[in-house]
Amino acid sequence: MLNKYTTLINIMWQRGLAYRFTIFAYRIGEIAEMLVLLLMWSAIFTGTSTIQGYTLNEMLTYILFGNLVNTITRNFAAAGIGRDIKDGRLSLFLLKPMKHVRYALASEIGRASLPFVLSLITQLLVVLLFHDKFLYNTDPVTLLVILGMILLAFLLEFELSYLAGLIAFWTDEVDGLYTTMERVKKFFSGGYFPLSLLPATFITVSFALPFAYSFFVPAQLYLKKIDLSMGLKGLGVQLLWIVVLAMIIRVVWKRGIRKYEGVGI
Amino acid sequence: MKKYTRIWIQLLKNSFSSTLSNRIDSASYFFGKLIRFGFFWLLIISIFNFTETFAGYSTYQVLFFFLTFNLIDILGQIFFRGIYLFSSDVRKGNFDFTLTKPVPALFLTMSRLIDLLDIIFILPIVGLLVYAGIQLPVTITIGAILVYLFLVLLATVLSFTFHVIIAAATIWSFENENFIWLYREAMTLGRLPPDIFPVLLQYILTYGIPIIVMIAYPVNALFGLLSVGDMLFAGVITLLFIAVSLVLWKIALRSYSSASS
Numbered sequence: 369m370l371n372k373y374t375t376l377i378n379i380m381w382q383r384g385l386a387y388r389f390t391i392f393a394y395r396i397g398e399i400a401e402m403l404v405l406l407l408m409w410s411a412i413f414t415g416t417s418t419i420q421g422y423t424l425n426e427m428l429t430y431i432l433f434g435n436l437v438n439t440i441t442r443n444f445a446a447a448g449i450g451r452d453i454k455d456g457r458l459s460l461f462l463l464k465p466m467k468h469v470r471y472a473l474a475s476e477i478g479r480a481s482l483p484f485v486l487s488l489i490t491q492l493l494v495v496l497l498f499h500d501k502f503l504y505n506t507d508p509v510t511l512l513v514i515l516g517m518i519l520l521a522f523l524l525e526f527e528l529s530y531l532a533g534l535i536a537f538w539t540d541e542v543d544g545l546y547t548t549m550e551r552v553k554k555f556f557s558g559g560y561f562p563l564s565l566l567p568a569t570f571i572t573v574s575f576a577l578p579f580a581y582s583f584f585v586p587a588q589l590y591l592k593k594i595d596l597s598m599g600l601k602g603l604g605v606q607l608l609w610i611v612v613l614a615m616i617i618r619v620v621w622k623r624g625i626r627k628y629e630g631v632g633i
Numbered sequence: 634m635k636k637y638t639r640i641w642i643q644l645l646k647n648s649f650s651s652t653l654s655n656r657i658d659s660a661s662y663f664f665g666k667l668i669r670f671g672f673f674w675l676l677i678i679s680i681f682n683f684t685e686t687f688a689g690y691s692t693y694q695v696l697f698f699f700l701t702f703n704l705i706d707i708l709g710q711i712f713f714r715g716i717y718l719f720s721s722d723v724r725k726g727n728f729d730f731t732l733t734k735p736v737p738a739l740f741l742t743m744s745r746l747i748d749l750l751d752i753i754f755i756l757p758i759v760g761l762l763v764y765a766g767i768q769l770p771v772t773i774t775i776g777a778i779l780v781y782l783f784l785v786l787l788a789t790v791l792s793f794t795f796h797v798i799i800a801a802a803t804i805w806s807f808e809n810e811n812f813i814w815l816y817r818e819a820m821t822l823g824r825l826p827p828d829i830f831p832v833l834l835q836y837i838l839t840y841g842i843p844i845i846v847m848i849a850y851p852v853n854a855l856f857g858l859l860s861v862g863d864m865l866f867a868g869v870i871t872l873l874f875i876a877v878s879l880v881l882w883k884i885a886l887r888s889y890s891s892a893s894s
Contacts, residue, residue, distance in 0.1 A: 397818030411688050411829040412680055419683045544661030551668045560676050
């Protein structure tokens with residue numbers, strides 16, 4: 369039963385190896401963006417020691433740790449699913465003895481594995497560059513909750529991306545929608561700056577949305593800015609979103625498949 | 634020149650048709666551009682809630698850096714976006730069709746994809762540049778504006794040379810997604826004043842990948858902070874990049890193997 373999924377993961381891992389320079393190039397690009405944020409905050413902190421309760425070291429750790437979590441959890445399922453629907457390749461999956469959503473998830477796990485390893489290496493190099501500023505949290509319970517949060521965030525991000533890909537049943541092209549969604553997500557996840565710099569209502573809303581759990585909340589937990597009970601509550605919110613999104617995916621798939629024209633059959 | 638303008642306008646019309654045929658996707662893309670722009674604008678404004686100056690610059694000065702980055706980035710997107718289709722053309726051998734047309738291959742390669750949304754998006758950018766320019770805490774002379782525009786023109790030429798180098802590398806490696814995204818990501822280093830970077834990085838971004846010349850030089854010229862020597866250097870490095878990129882392109886063309894033939 370599991371064999372077909374592990375085979376898929378393996379295939380995607382092998383495919384990633386074929387494009388290792390591409391993956392590495394993307395990582396370099398990401399580091400450039402992260403570097404801008406790190407240097408930007410370093411410049412802002414030259415005149416002050418704390419900003420909204422953050423010290424410079426906390427802010428830099430927030431960016432470094434949050435980006436690491438984000439690298440693991442994000443995924444690009446939407447583009448592939450959109451193309452499958454548009455080009456009619458989805459027809460192949462309809463004949464296979466596995467659900468398309470499971471196929472896509474296994475593929476995504478395989479695809480994300482290599483970038484994850486490379487990200488970990490490059491991220492650690494950046495941490496080394498800022499080693500005197502990076503704060504370490506070695507509490508095993510906190511790290512365990514963060515690990516759980518990362519796994520659930522991966523699933524959540526996959527569901528959101530999969531859902532965006534399914535829109536191709538109606539529009540053919542999903543890149544624009546997905547790009548927009550990614551940008552909104554980055555903002556609401558606290559990817560540009562900690563959400564706590566914004567009004568309190570904004571944080572309350574963000575905690576109820578699924579986005580903050582792939583950057584802001586794990587980073588806050590790591591920095592001990594929120595306690596474990598909040599972290600556990602966060603896991604509950606994530607689980608709830610996973611169930612809700614799974615239900616929405618089921619409905620959208622059922623409706624979409626009726627619209628599917630199977631181009632090329 | 635008239636011939637090239639006519640071809641470019643025809644390509645623009647094609648792009649218009651394509652944009653209209655994918656209305657939802659095009660609208661989403663445009664909305665996405667606005668969101669990314671809006672969030673970064675918000676980030677800059679938020680910075681000044683915590684500090685009086687940023688690397689010695691005021692709010693509108695920092696916004697001017699950000700807007701100039703957007704202006705130069707969009708100009709590159711409008712005129713040289715064809716590069717995104719180039720690797721596919723080389724892999725499939727479709728570049729043969731470009732080579733056989735009675736137009737320079739480089740011109741057609743760069744302009745065969747024009748993003749109408751970028752042309753629309755440049756209007757609010759220019760509007761905001763004028764608005765931020767009026768708000769600047771320094772006196773702006775007509776001469777400074779002319780130097781700014783000239784340096785923006787040089788930046789666009791430099792952007793062109795980067796695209797040519799990427800095209801040459803594509804012929805050699807069959808893959809350009811890496812190079813073009815490396816370039817796009819490197820460009821984002823110009824969104825903020827370069828004074829925040831360590832000296833070594835500033836050197837690299839001036840003499841190696843001259844992003845500082847492309848973005849910070851025009852802005853500093855407008856603020857009256859750029860020396861004549863720096864202006865001359867901008868001209869020299871642009872000429873150097875033109876020469877190097879064209880030589881690389883010619884060498885690359887010789888090694889094009891026409892995959893499908």
